[in-house]
Amino acid sequence: LTHGNLGTPLGINLVMPAFTVEQILALAPDEASIKAGRGLASPPKWKVLQFSEAAAWGECQGSGKDPYLTSVDFSGPAFKCSCPSRKFPCKHGLGLMLLLVDKSGSFQKSEPPAWVVERLNKRQEAAERKQAKTDHSKYQSPEDLEKKEKARVKRQAGREQNVLAAMDDLDLWLDDLIRQGLAAARERPVRSYESVASRMVDQQAPGLARRVRDCRTLANSGGERADLLLEELGLLRLLSKGYRRAEVLSPELRADLRSTIGWTIQESEVIDQGEKVNDHWSVIGQHLEEVEKIKMQRTWLWGHESKRPAMVLDFAAGTQPLDISLVVGQAFSGEVAFFPSSTPLRASVVGKQDVPFSFDRLSGHAHVAEALDTAAAIIAHNPWLDQVPLGFQECRIRHEGKQWWITDSRNEALPIRPLFRDPWQLAALDGGWGLALFGEWDCRSYLPLSAWTDGRFVNFTTKGGLS
């Protein structure tokens, strides 16, 4: 037995992107998975641990007769496991990944066995099918294209009508609300909002439904929230008014109105037609929330050359897994396609090259005032935007009474969102020396998502912790 046959740590590090333990744990669907995954990150729990250029795999003895077959395809990372867990990645996948990071010496280099080859091929085929689909649309016969185009126009017209009907309903509801006064709105039963919201969903305007539901929350909480409620109602009315005269608006603003209404664009359409930017992208922050059993994940990217942010949105219902291909703290080279907007932020990753590189700082504004100017410009273009990404190059963390602030060298401050999990952690990272922060601004408070301090990147995302 010589070392040449063994998978040396060096060997694995050459083929796998350099993950950290924290990055892998950030992929876990919940705290229980983290705990279980860590328990399995121990070589004796595995009968086989091997790797190749493309993947690593292992056999983990569970409670059943046969061991579970677990693999990680490096190109994702894409997890696959034969265990019955509905969590994704499952504890075996997490355990395997943790071992890859911490104990890569336990893996032997090997040719992939048949079950791993099969999985790799399947993924490859799926990718090719996806590619073929896009390619296919380019080489269709003119007749086919025409037919498809006709169907699309018809669908579009149908939806257009539905949405216009939704707008009529919305206007009626808004006018009624304001005629009776907001003081009375507080007394309205929940179902009066709910019935409007569900009508909006039926009329293919889920974005409006979400806003109506937000109004219900604001109305019920009363007090200072009355300001926010009136703002929201006013913005809704602007939306409907704007939508009715969409023909005179710029295509970008029209796109913003549509996306606010909840009119989704096919990702393939974005990839085909959207603005594409090739750059080194850092994955600098992630926000997770769950509303009515739908998980929503916003992942923020920062382009090093283009000096612009991009946001990748992902949804998952119930126990469905969220996309885990973008790992906070990692960076990649590749092409990103932006959705049409007057302030393009939402984007889709088109091509990710396998050459990972690490990033060494967070970009941001020097002063709060300057950051707010940027935010103002974005909000002015698209008033319906819920959050604006803001970075700060060097800010301090302050604590006055119960309120936490980020401040700049001029002692100008923004309030930190009360929901932020652990402001003491921010204070600890600051230490009076200052730190770089990235986060989301919703025009009321700032939610830090990540920090750069002392030559290190720190991610604040937790599973189910925020919001």
Add this chain to the structure above:
Amino acid sequence: MKSWDNLMNSALLGTGKGPGVFLESCPSEISGLLGAVQTSSEEEKLLVASGALAVWRRAGVRPVRLEPDGDAAAEQETLPPVGPSAASHLRMMLSGTHADVLPEWLDTVRQQGKRIPPELLPALLNHVTSRPDLKLLAIPVMGCRGAWLTRKNAEWACHSTGLEFDAWETGSGPERIEMLGRLHRSDPTRALSLLEAAWPTEAAGMRRQFIDAFQDSVGAGDEAWLERCLDDKSKEVRRSAVESLCRISQSALVLRMQSRAEALIDFKPARLLAKAKLDFRVPEKVDASMIRDGVETKAHTGTKKLGEKAAALMLILAATPPSCWTDKTGMNWDSLVASVEKSEWSLAIYSGWAMAAVRFHCPDLAVALMAQTQECYELVSFDLLVRSVPESVRSGWLIDMMEKKRWKLDSGDMLSALLGALDSFSGCWPDGLAVPVLRQLRSSVEGGKWSWSLIKAMPALAIHVPPAMLASAVLNWKPVEAVEPAVQKFLDILRFRQDVREALK
């Protein structure tokens, strides 16, 4: 913003109550825009104006100006931080997995002169708040940033700087106890007067803990007050008062007990052919004055094969300084322990001496009792006795017991005493002790001779295996099926400790 307030008022009332006036007060940019928008109703007009002003407000948020804070930054760290794997281990322990390894981790990091990354400081500080015993280990690894952060949060502040005085009025139970103990060490008179003032309104449990809080710094100045506590309503308060009075040298209680003990002595000095011999009688009866001094026999007559009078003898000896017997007889402890072996009351005498050895810090007596008495594990408060001797002596004694005296992990009457003694080490066992422990443990779980108390103690045992033996200790276990999970858990801890040390290299 006045225009917004006007709008808000109209909106709250509702347009049904009449048209509002708001356009006039709008900023000119907005009123100009609004003038150009066609609206068909009062409601629409109000909503559109609200929308426009909402954009104006949301886009126009300006920073809040705070007063400059005079706070200095944390000092520059001099220690290097631990690496990411070690940090991840700490995070894991703080979230409850293998939390028992935390003291060892903190100690190793301290020895290596490293510190933890700042983002983990709040979690560690919170943890230490509920585990004050870890404070001394935690402070050095928190670095300058830790000290700086600690000062910022009143809940943590007591860790480094000492509690402020108002903790006595407003603090939680543990904080008040800690504060009182600290104050007593620096200013006992003040501490006592605080306590006396609060005494009538405190619950019995708190009163006892307050007395215990300054047990280690108790002095002659406290005696009069402690003497009064002997008349307290609560039995636990009285017991703690006795304990504290025994720690005051020449206290009236100790002198009373000593004269009671001396009255029970039966001593034959050495003659030509006979060795000196010491024995004791039991008291004729237990009177009220004895009970007041803590000779409360009821607590001891149930479990330990002691009658009322024997228990009284034990408690009297327990409150008499052991030096009294060596002085009086001129014998050393080995011969004293040997000479009462045949006594009718040997269990009571040994137990009383064991308690006295702990109370009056007499390790020679403790060692003599542990080494010479046949069934020393039966002594009352044997666990305290074991803990009262230095760890080096303790391990030598344990090796002796396990190798020569057939103390076994299999089972047996001494098992719980043995497990308790093994777990009494503050850190790892010396190699010489770990070898027989691991050998016996292996043979128990592989031979199927195990008891539930052993299984329950295994995680605690895993914490004491010395680092140099971890690698070999995890190899080749073949436990019987019934104990497989417990052994796996045991091995998990050993492996985790190995990982932890590896990551700190």
